[in-house]
Amino acid sequence: MTKKKDMRPEDFTIDTAAQKMIIRAEELGIGTAFTRASDMVPCNIGGAGMCCKLCGMGPCRLTKDGQTGVCGATIDTIQARNFIRAIAAGSAAHSDHGRDMAFTLKAVANDEAEGYVIRDVAKLRTVAAYYDIPIEDRSPKEIANDLADLYIAQFGQQKGEVALVKRAPSKRQKLWKETGVVPRGVDRETVEALHRTHIGDDQDYKHLMQHAVRTALADGWGGSLIATDISDILFGTPAPVLGQANLGVLREDMVNVVVHGHEPTLSQMVVAASQDPEIIEYAKSKGAKGVNLSGICCTANEILMRQGIPAAGNFLHQELSILTGAVEAMVVDVQCIMQALVMLAENFHTKIITTSPKVKIKGATHIEFDEHRALSVAKEILKAAIDNYENRGKTSIPHEREDLIPGFSHEYINYMLGGSYRASFRPLNDAVISGRIRGVAAIVGCNNPRSKQDYLHTYVTEKLLKEDVLVVETGCGAIASAKLGFLLGEAGLNKVGPGLKEVCETVGIPPVLHMGSCVDNTRILTVLTQIVEEGGLGDDIDQVPAVGLAPEWMSEKALSIGTYCVASGAYVIFGGASPISGMPDRVADSDEVLHYLSEGWEELYGGKMEFIQDPDEMIRLTLEHIDKKRAELGLPEYKPEGFGRSGDARMLELEAMPVFDRRAALYGVAAN
Numbered sequence: 001m002t003k004k005k006d007m008r009p010e011d012f013t014i015d016t017a018a019q020k021m022i023i024r025a026e027e028l029g030i031g032t033a034f035t036r037a038s039d040m041v042p043c044n045i046g047g048a049g050m051c052c053k054l055c056g057m058g059p060c061r062l063t064k065d066g067q068t069g070v071c072g073a074t075i076d077t078i079q080a081r082n083f084i085r086a087i088a089a090g091s092a093a094h095s096d097h098g099r100d101m102a103f104t105l106k107a108v109a110n111d112e113a114e115g116y117v118i119r120d121v122a123k124l125r126t127v128a129a130y131y132d133i134p135i136e137d138r139s140p141k142e143i144a145n146d147l148a149d150l151y152i153a154q155f156g157q158q159k160g161e162v163a164l165v166k167r168a169p170s171k172r173q174k175l176w177k178e179t180g181v182v183p184r185g186v187d188r189e190t191v192e193a194l195h196r197t198h199i200g201d202d203q204d205y206k207h208l209m210q211h212a213v214r215t216a217l218a219d220g221w222g223g224s225l226i227a228t229d230i231s232d233i234l235f236g237t238p239a240p241v242l243g244q245a246n247l248g249v250l251r252e253d254m255v256n257v258v259v260h261g262h263e264p265t266l267s268q269m270v271v272a273a274s275q276d277p278e279i280i281e282y283a284k285s286k287g288a289k290g291v292n293l294s295g296i297c298c299t300a301n302e303i304l305m306r307q308g309i310p311a312a313g314n315f316l317h318q319e320l321s322i323l324t325g326a327v328e329a330m331v332v333d334v335q336c337i338m339q340a341l342v343m344l345a346e347n348f349h350t351k352i353i354t355t356s357p358k359v360k361i362k363g364a365t366h367i368e369f370d371e372h373r374a375l376s377v378a379k380e381i382l383k384a385a386i387d388n389y390e391n392r393g394k395t396s397i398p399h400e401r402e403d404l405i406p407g408f409s410h411e412y413i414n415y416m417l418g419g420s421y422r423a424s425f426r427p428l429n430d431a432v433i434s435g436r437i438r439g440v441a442a443i444v445g446c447n448n449p450r451s452k453q454d455y456l457h458t459y460v461t462e463k464l465l466k467e468d469v470l471v472v473e474t475g476c477g478a479i480a481s482a483k484l485g486f487l488l489g490e491a492g493l494n495k496v497g498p499g500l501k502e503v504c505e506t507v508g509i510p511p512v513l514h515m516g517s518c519v520d521n522t523r524i525l526t527v528l529t530q531i532v533e534e535g536g537l538g539d540d541i542d543q544v545p546a547v548g549l550a551p552e553w554m555s556e557k558a559l560s561i562g563t564y565c566v567a568s569g570a571y572v573i574f575g576g577a578s579p580i581s582g583m584p585d586r587v588a589d590s591d592e593v594l595h596y597l598s599e600g601w602e603e604l605y606g607g608k609m610e611f612i613q614d615p616d617e618m619i620r621l622t623l624e625h626i627d628k629k630r631a632e633l634g635l636p637e638y639k640p641e642g643f644g645r646s647g648d649a650r651m652l653e654l655e656a657m658p659v660f661d662r663r664a665a666l667y668g669v670a671a672n
């Protein structure tokens with residue numbers, strides 16, 4: 001990116017609502033992540049993972065050929081150490097979220113959690129049955145208590161295997177055993193990752209990367225999967241619902257409360273409290289029409305997917321929403337919360353309210369959340385926001401907001417393809433086999449102010465849809481697509497290729513399926529597993545014509561997700577800079593680890609990780625991989641010409657024809 005003086009709002013973001021807020025920030029003389037990123041040139045040594053600051057003899061920067069750290073650590077050891085530490089942090093973040101969910105489930109099962117109920121008993125029974133927890137003639141709370149105990153035990157387990165691993169395809173489980181990467185306990189792998197990277201420990205990069213895989217698997221097939229399961233059990237497994245996205249969801253005449261972060265335990269209770277008559281009356285007594293709730297980041301996805309609560313935006317919208325001047329309170333819990341919010345909010349009346357016992361920000365108001373008295377805390381938070389309404393000054397809310405239909409859980413996809421009586425992935429597998437759907441792309445992950453907001457994400461999505469690639473999305477990427485109108489159901493079908501269009505029309509789905517938060521990337525794992533188990537597309541995930549992409553990634557969680565997807569057999573493409581890119585022109589072998597993530601991991605796991613900056617190259621590689629996997633499965637070559645008219649579309653065409661032409665079209669009888 002060019003320097004600040006050359007930057008225009010449209011260079012920072014393709015979102016016109018965001019552009020307006022960037023202009024407002026400039027007029028008010030306020031900095032944002034966009035301007036801070038353009039002011040601060042990233043360090044190319046740290047950026048390439050070539051700086052080691054793991055002990056007091058350094059920091060050591062390896063910028064010359066043959067150079068080592070003071071301890072003798074080589075470039076590959078240092079890069080691998082930095083990488084695995086990032087994976088450990090990402091895995092820890094997701095897994096600690098899962099742990100909190102498990103404790104909440106335990107409290108609900110024992111009537112100790114105010115305001116929560118078990119909303120999805122069917123999912124509770126299905127999940128419990130995976131682990132042979134008895135379900136017949138038992139109450140939901142009894143089953144939930146056992147499941148909570150089993151899930152809590154996965155974190156501190158010392159030996160054996162994390163129980164959730166058995167939900168992967170059996171061939172994959174065997175491969176993980178052979179390669180020695182089955183996680184033993186969720187916490188143990190993260191602790192060991194930190195131990196191994198202490199000065200003077202593991203100094204063989206391949207051995208370090210093997211443990212990176214084990215640590216990431218403890219996330220994807222451990223902590224994150226626990227989080228998704230319990231969120232569905234407590235708050236309901238998502239199904240399609242109408243929602244809206246972008247800053248235009250904020251209201252002039254209501255108290256605007258934006259929830260931001262990740263854990264649905266808080267946001268779901270704020271939703272419940274905002275609809276409480278006592279709270280609505282209190283808001284009215286202060287001159288507002290009520291409380292208008294919206295979300296940022298993954299907590300937005302959690303409440304959007306389940307209740308249709310609007311999303312004010314993705315990661316880079318957190319500051320922009322405050323810049324509207326219309327937000328009475330931003331309520332945050334954990335992860336992806338910028339410290340800049342507090343200083344920014346000082347220019348307006350917005351209260352930043354931290355709620356997690358793990359996260360405080362200097363200068364913010366702290367109202368600690370406790371699931372045992374969740375509804376009371378949620379009401380207290382909302383009352384603080386309502387009291388702040390009278391302090392609102394001049395506002396500037398952009399009008400942009402787009403409708404969307406999120407809520408495509410694994411269970412709902414199963415149902416929508418076959419209905420209640422014959423729920424099945426068969427139609428999806430058949431559509432891939434016939435070539436109507438060329439393959440599947442999971443386009444996920446963050447915003448990053450180092451690249452134009454939403455641009456890479458939506459560019460890649462749009463191009464792949466035209467190539468008949470079915471797209472599933474999560475996280476901030478899904479909100480990017482929502483803002484750009486890709487999640488609109490059949491209204492978006494003019495943007496897709498003929499075969500995919502036919503499938504979407506027949507089944508009644510949008511071409512981009514919003515599957516939830518980043519923790520819910522586990523839904524993509526379980527969908528891929530069910531595709532394999534349905535048959536016809538190989539017997540393991542690495543054979544499915546599918547690719548994962550995170551075009552605008554920035555967080556350590558994204559690296560952990562990418563790594564567990566690779567270990568599960570997927571080809572994963574990250575956009576932007578690689579955290580271990582080398583400087584081969586200056587330091588020989590500085591890209592050895594980078595190559596290992598690609599070729600080395602592909603040899604071991606059938607999946608590979610690559611960092612690609614050019615979006616057209618991302619698309620080319622995705623299609624090349626999908627076509628290669630199709631060929632290996634012996635599927636027909638992708639030929640879009642043969643498709644394009646679903647049964648419905650065909651019937652409409654036929655109805656519009658004169659009767660003789662209709663006979664000719666139907667039976668090949670010449671009209672004369």
Ligand code: NFS
Pocket residue numbers: 262297298315335336444445446447475476477517518519554555557558
């Ligand atoms: Ni994912 Fe969610 Fe967004 Fe990136 Fe942050 S919110 S967990 S990490 S920025 S997608």
